[in-house]
Amino acid sequence: MTGTFRAACVQMRTGLDVAANIAAAEKLIREAKLAGAAFVATPEMTSLFEAESDALFAKVRIEDDDTALKAFRHLAEELSLWLLVGSLPIKVGERQCANRQFLINPKGQVAAWYDKVHMFDVDLPGGETYRESRNYRRGERAVVADMPWGKLGLSVCYDLRFPQLYRALAKAGASFLVIPAAFTHTTGQAHWHVLQRARAIETGCFVIAPAQGGKHENGRRTFGHSLIVDPWGQILAEGGEDPGIVVADIDPAKVTEARARVPALTHDRPFTLS
Secondary structure: OOOOEEEEEEEEOOOOOHHHHHHHHHHHHHHHHHOOOOEEEOOOOOOOOOOOHHHHHHHOEOHHHOHHHHHHHHHHHHHOOEEEEEEEEEEEEOOEEEEEEEEEOOOOOEEEEEEOOOOOEEEOHHHOEEEHHHOEOOOOOOOEEEEOOEEEEEOOHHHHHOHHHHHHHHHOOEEEEEOOEOOEHHHHHHHHHHHHHHHHHHHOOEEEEOEEEEEOOOOOEEEOOOEEEOOOOOEEEEOOOOOEEEEEEEOOHHHHHHHHHOOHHHOOOOOOOO
């Protein structure tokens, strides 16, 4: 691991118009670059926040034809930065998408990609019901990617509730975890901060969690509060509910320090259950 770098979370309120969403993201990514960020992450569903199936499948494209991915690849190259596109809905079947994340390097190349493993199929109090698996195909592989400052573990939103994924990423060498999300306001109020801090503490990793926030065109309300958390669980930067950026300086040496204090990653022990 080498050198301190500046990371930024882009917080959005993605709507139903792909071109408008790309433009909104680009504006904030440029703002993050001007703030000195070398690594910028956008939230889950950066390009489209569409829950209605017919409308979704009318707008999505296969990866090679996706206009958002093309735009973000050009932008990463233009700005010479590492860009983590939190996720895009990518067509993988006649009526099936992947909730796919992309890590783009400063040459505009896709350095890594990840399909969200855990689908958000829940029934919340007050009648909120979500069935992500109705339109999306779950991923089956965890991903750790190389960056100049160390290894990055990839994940998306509901993955946050499955600590075994993050332990596996950390044991595979990740020093940084990215957890872009579109958390509901209901679950965010109750669980967002504690879950993000827990993932940082138990792995000794930095957590970078860009979020959707506010009332969207489709009627859904997301929690916002994009976070950057250090390996000791301290919040370094936090957003509110509105679109914008949050920025923090990341010192990879803090990972080594935290893991030396509490070397929990090396203390797994076999046990039986009775």
